[in-house]
Amino acid sequence: MAVRKVYGSLNSPATLKVLACLFEHDLDFEFVPVNLDAGEQKKKAFLSMNPFGEVPVYEDSDLKQFESRAIIRCMAHENGKKGEELIYWNAREQAIVANWVDVEDHRFEPPAMKLIFELVIKPNSGLAPDQGEVAEAEAKLGNILDVYETQLAKFKYLASDKYTIVDVLHLPNLQSLMGTPAKKLIESRPRVRAWCAEILARPAWAKVLEMKHKAQA
Numbered sequence: 001m002a003v004r005k006v007y008g009s010l011n012s013p014a015t016l017k018v019l020a021c022l023f024e025h026d027l028d029f030e031f032v033p034v035n036l037d038a039g040e041q042k043k044k045a046f047l048s049m050n051p052f053g054e055v056p057v058y059e060d061s062d063l064k065q066f067e068s069r070a071i072i073r074c075m076a077h078e079n080g081k082k083g084e085e086l087i088y089w090n091a092r093e094q095a096i097v098a099n100w101v102d103v104e105d106h107r108f109e110p111p112a113m114k115l116i117f118e119l120v121i122k123p124n125s126g127l128a129p130d131q132g133e134v135a136e137a138e139a140k141l142g143n144i145l146d147v148y149e150t151q152l153a154k155f156k157y158l159a160s161d162k163y164t165i166v167d168v169l170h171l172p173n174l175q176s177l178m179g180t181p182a183k184k185l186i187e188s189r190p191r192v193r194a195w196c197a198e199i200l201a202r203p204a205w206a207k208v209l210e211m212k213h214k215a216q217a
Contacts, residue, residue, distance in 0.1 A: 006018055006032065015055050018056050021168050027079060034055050107144050145185055148191075158170075171208075178200070
C-alpha cells in the first residue's frame, strides 16, 4: 500500500496541481476522493487534517499537509532529482521561483478562476455568464499575460529555462481556459501560447487528465 495519500477532488484545481507534481516526480500514491458536494470536507475526520475544510490534504507517512503550494514546494525539495528538481537549492534561484509562485497565486489565479466560474461553472449549471464580470476578468488576466509574454522572452519557462513548480501550478486553470472563449488571451500572445502548449503536453499532466476521464466514465 502506498505510504503517500492525497485526499481531494478531481474537480478541484488545487488537487490537480498536487497530482501533477506527484506524477512529475514519479511517486507512488493513493488517491482518496473527497465528495465536496456532499460536504465531506467539512466533517470532523477531514477537519482533523485540515481545519479550514478545503482540499487537498497530502499525507506522507507521519506528515500531513494542506495548502497546495506548500505541498508542492515540500514535495519538490524532498524528491527532486538533479537536473529534474522542479525547484532550486541555490538560494537566489529559489527566490526567483518563490517570486513567480506568488505571481501565480495572487495575480494569475484570481482572474483566471473568475473567468472559469463565468464561462464554465455557470453554463454547466444552466446559468448565463455575467458579461461585465467576464470583461473585467479578461482585462485583468490580459495585463498579467502581457507580463508573462515579456518574461518568456527571457526564459523558456516562467521562472527559468527549466520546468519548475511555477509552471506546474498553472496547469489546471490553463487547461480550463483553453476550453473557453478566453483562450484568445493566450493564443494572441505567441510566447504565452507556445509555453501553454508545451506544459499542457507534459506526460505528467496527461496522467492527471486520464485520472479525471476514468473517474467521469
